[in-house]
Amino acid sequence: MAALKDAETKPLAAEKVREMETADLETELARLEEARFRLRFRSATEAIENSSQIRILRRNIARLKTVLRERKQA
Numbered sequence: 833m834a835a836l837k838d839a840e841t842k843p844l845a846a847e848k849v850r851e852m853e854t855a856d857l858e859t860e861l862a863r864l865e866e867a868r869f870r871l872r873f874r875s876a877t878e879a880i881e882n883s884s885q886i887r888i889l890r891r892n893i894a895r896l897k898t899v900l901r902e903r904k905q906a
Contacts, residue, residue, distance in 0.1 A: 836860060840867050841885060844892045849899050861896045864889060 836844060839860065849857070868889040874880060 839864055839892050840889060841882075843888055844895050846895060846899075849895050852899075854900065854903055857896055857900055861893065861900070864893050864896065868893065 836848070852860070868886070871880065871886055871889065875883070875886065
């Protein structure tokens with residue numbers, strides 16, 4: 833499955849996340865964590881236009897981690 837296009841700017845649906853393969857989830861998680869790092873670094877050095885983007889990224893990362901944890905426990 834291709835990377836989630838809007839995961840950096842819009843909340844993910846839990847159903848979409850659960851449909852993804854585990855390897856895709858891990859790849860997407862790494863991509864979103866990198867995006868969060870870049871956004872936090874940029875927000876520290878300059879004003880960002882959409883401050884809620886950090887919160888959206890943080891919550892999407894949590895959704896991915898939750899599904900990965902559920903799969904490892906099962």
